[in-house]
Amino acid sequence: MGWQYVPLLLVAPLVDAAVTVHHPPEDLFTMTQSSIAPGETFSGNRAYDPTELEPPENGGYVPNFDINLQPAGTQDGLSHQLPSPFFGFSIEMSVSNQVYGRNSTHINVPFLNLMSNIAERAGEVHVRCGGNTQESAVMVESNPNGLMIDKDYSSVSGTTNTPPIDYTMELIYTLGNISALVPVKWWVGIPFDDIHENPIRMDIADAAINVIGENLLGFQAGNEPDYYGKFGRRPPEYTAFDYMGEVGELIQLMSQNPIYEGYRDKLVSPSIAMEWPLQETWDTGIIENYRDQIRYMSVERYPDNNCGAVFGTGGAIRVPQELIGVYLDHHHLRSWTDYYVETGLYAQQMQKPLIMFETNTASCGGFPGISNAFAGALWGLDYALQLARKNFSEALFHVGGQSVYYNPFTAAPTNQTSFSQWTVGPTYYVVLIMAEIVGRTGTARVTDLYAAEDSNRTPAYAIYEGDEPARVALFNTNTDPSGGHTYTASINVPQTISSVQVKRLSANSVSQINNFTWAGQTWGAANFEADGRPHGEYVIETLPCTPGEGGGSRCPVSVPAPGFALVFLQDGGASAHDEAQTYATSAVGRDRNTATIDRAALETSNGHNETVRGFLGSTSYGSQSSATTLARLGVASLGIVAATMWTVLHRLR
Ligand SMILES: *[C@@H]1O[C@H](CO)[C@@H](O)[C@H](O)[C@H]1NC(C)=O
Ligand SMILES: *[C@@H]1O[C@H](CO)[C@@H](O)[C@H](O)[C@H]1NC(C)=O
Ligand SMILES: *[C@@H]1O[C@H](CO)[C@@H](O)[C@H](O)[C@H]1NC(C)=O
Ligand SMILES: *[C@@H]1O[C@H](CO)[C@@H](O)[C@H](O)[C@H]1NC(C)=O
Ligand SMILES: *[C@@H]1O[C@H](CO)[C@@H](O)[C@H](O)[C@H]1NC(C)=O
Ligand SMILES: CC(=O)N[C@H]1CO[C@H](CO)[C@@H](O)[C@@H]1O
Numbered sequence: 001m002g003w004q005y006v007p008l009l010l011v012a013p014l015v016d017a018a019v020t021v022h023h024p025p026e027d028l029f030t031m032t033q034s035s036i037a038p039g040e041t042f043s044g045n046r047a048y049d050p051t052e053l054e055p056p057e058n059g060g061y062v063p064n065f066d067i068n069l070q071p072a073g074t075q076d077g078l079s080h081q082l083p084s085p086f087f088g089f090s091i092e093m094s095v096s097n098q099v100y101g102r103n104s105t106h107i108n109v110p111f112l113n114l115m116s117n118i119a120e121r122a123g124e125v126h127v128r129c130g131g132n133t134q135e136s137a138v139m140v141e142s143n144p145n146g147l148m149i150d151k152d153y154s155s156v157s158g159t160t161n162t163p164p165i166d167y168t169m170e171l172i173y174t175l176g177n178i179s180a181l182v183p184v185k186w187w188v189g190i191p192f193d194d195i196h197e198n199p200i201r202m203d204i205a206d207a208a209i210n211v212i213g214e215n216l217l218g219f220q221a222g223n224e225p226d227y228y229g230k231f232g233r234r235p236p237e238y239t240a241f242d243y244m245g246e247v248g249e250l251i252q253l254m255s256q257n258p259i260y261e262g263y264r265d266k267l268v269s270p271s272i273a274m275e276w277p278l279q280e281t282w283d284t285g286i287i288e289n290y291r292d293q294i295r296y297m298s299v300e301r302y303p304d305n306n307c308g309a310v311f312g313t314g315g316a317i318r319v320p321q322e323l324i325g326v327y328l329d330h331h332h333l334r335s336w337t338d339y340y341v342e343t344g345l346y347a348q349q350m351q352k353p354l355i356m357f358e359t360n361t362a363s364c365g366g367f368p369g370i371s372n373a374f375a376g377a378l379w380g381l382d383y384a385l386q387l388a389r390k391n392f393s394e395a396l397f398h399v400g401g402q403s404v405y406y407n408p409f410t411a412a413p414t415n416q417t418s419f420s421q422w423t424v425g426p427t428y429y430v431v432l433i434m435a436e437i438v439g440r441t442g443t444a445r446v447t448d449l450y451a452a453e454d455s456n457r458t459p460a461y462a463i464y465e466g467d468e469p470a471r472v473a474l475f476n477t478n479t480d481p482s483g484g485h486t487y488t489a490s491i492n493v494p495q496t497i498s499s500v501q502v503k504r505l506s507a508n509s510v511s512q513i514n515n516f517t518w519a520g521q522t523w524g525a526a527n528f529e530a531d532g533r534p535h536g537e538y539v540i541e542t543l544p545c546t547p548g549e550g551g552g553s554r555c556p557v558s559v560p561a562p563g564f565a566l567v568f569l570q571d572g573g574a575s576a577h578d579e580a581q582t583y584a585t586s587a588v589g590r591d592r593n594t595a596t597i598d599r600a601a602l603e604t605s606n607g608h609n610e611t612v613r614g615f616l617g618s619t620s621y622g623s624q625s626s627a628t629t630l631a632r633l634g635v636a637s638l639g640i641v642a643a644t645m646w647t648v649l650h651r652l653r
Contacts, residue, residue: 048528067491091129126396131398136164179215240286301359345391369511495553504564520536
């Protein structure tokens, strides 16, 4: 047994609280440190920790292998048909003002850009505004400091020291105004914290119905109820059966008030993590009993936790260097997601989409050097494809604040309001690429190919649309700058094609932090460099195929170590996303004069001329709606987008 297998044993009891981190507050860390000398320990915000691990010892590797794809009818192990979007975001409620913007007239443009990139590919973006902090959130008339979200650090609770939050209507207006600009749809959470002491606080549901309307996906009925007993929100003996009763009370309440007309079938439940066995929970009959009210069947899970190190909970202190190899191990990922196979089949039987409602690399903020490294991107894609393969319909990566490692994106530190200072993490690339993997036909089905003698480091998946293979996803999670671990997969397909198109996700090592490229473009070479738009030259490779021996075609594709390649087998498949460009605009500053713009970068981003085809003149999503919005607003000029964006948002109010 090689040393790289040892960590598997260390993480064997995969029972981890899907807890997220909000505290200690950002102010305990210095904001700006972005590099460290060798041997020095990083003392800045975790979101910007530049500590790189050693790449783990290499694993499975076969230099040349064949992938033989059959027509769908005879291909093994295909999933159900995957809806679009498959992957979205769960944004912790307490960080709403950092991420979305200060208020409904002051929305962060990098956030809009980031959402727009996904929407271009997936049709729309699904975001859950919630998390642990939704449970104790209280809607207030106003906060003393004028903020739409305020935290009460004097009454923190739980493993993650979650502070209760007071929010105002402004938060809901902000969500509504975001949806008016980019097709983002929302889930919000109904707090279940003291459901018996007080009437259920329905303010967020009522406000969302009034303001968000058709862009409201649904209401989460409590978050991780299986931890309520453990964390003192209920008596320790609280069971899934008790929870079902409480969901019943919510349903009862909603049935009595006409405001919920049209919204009574939108509950998200039960959102359990690892405390209650899945089967026991389904056995309560909750899904069957409430089949007319529960729209989405939800679970939450993080594969590991870093609570011991981050919060001094007394739990095991995990050593990231010992874990990075586990995250890159396909076999490990496959086996822990097997936990959901039966549930995936049950959800289909119940005709409910199964959603991984909150997930990421590890709870309590993730691991430095994994969650924020290229390893996190490769893990995320393999994970997403395993969830798809196991018949999930959707999954959401969690977004915390400045004090977590795993963010798909981190807003500029709150006291830095100038242009493009966001930081985009590996899991953002996963959501973006997953949108291209799944496509938006709603008919994609995936299968794990057990490729290269089922190597643990070079998995491959096929994606079918209809009867034909449409795309192949190839991984190489080894690291070898000498080129020694580059492999060539010869993809044999039943259809006759003369070439394939390839887009790659690249970095120099699995440990690299920032500067990943997808199809040649990066969302940030370093911390504090992102404005939500891709930068660099857009690259799609075209590789030739030859006629196959028994008919069909043979298409060799090489993948370096490390690397991920998405191979498009159908004509023009890759360029379906060519027009994926969006907001040619900068961040919204404290006042509009702080927004400056590099015109040349703007014109060439994504290989397109943004003055012609930017957000305002977009030919793809929103070309209609955003152009119309702007026309209505009387904003005509395309060239001065950056300067006008603030005005645009201001006038939306
Ligand atoms: C932001 O706040 C931190 C910590 O208070 C401080 O060190 C830093 O200089 C500030 N940055 C700016 C741009 O004001
Ligand atoms: C996923 O669903 C499909 C279609 O119902 C089924 O054929 C397949 O066996 C399921 N996959 C797993 C891993 O259960
Ligand atoms: C929104 O934030 C901006 C910038 O801080 C401020 O000028 C404006 O008054 C705020 N609007 C509301 C409604 O609070
Ligand atoms: C990012 O990668 C590119 C291409 O590999 C390289 O030229 C550039 O120096 C890198 N930037 C940083 C900040 O590491
Ligand atoms: C973009 O298009 C505008 C208008 O046609 C043109 O003036 C400008 O030179 C173009 N920029 C680039 C980089 O091609
Ligand atoms: C388009 C849109 O939803 N605009 C709303 C933005 O938020 C303000 C409240 O701050 C509403 O009045 C607008 O209707």
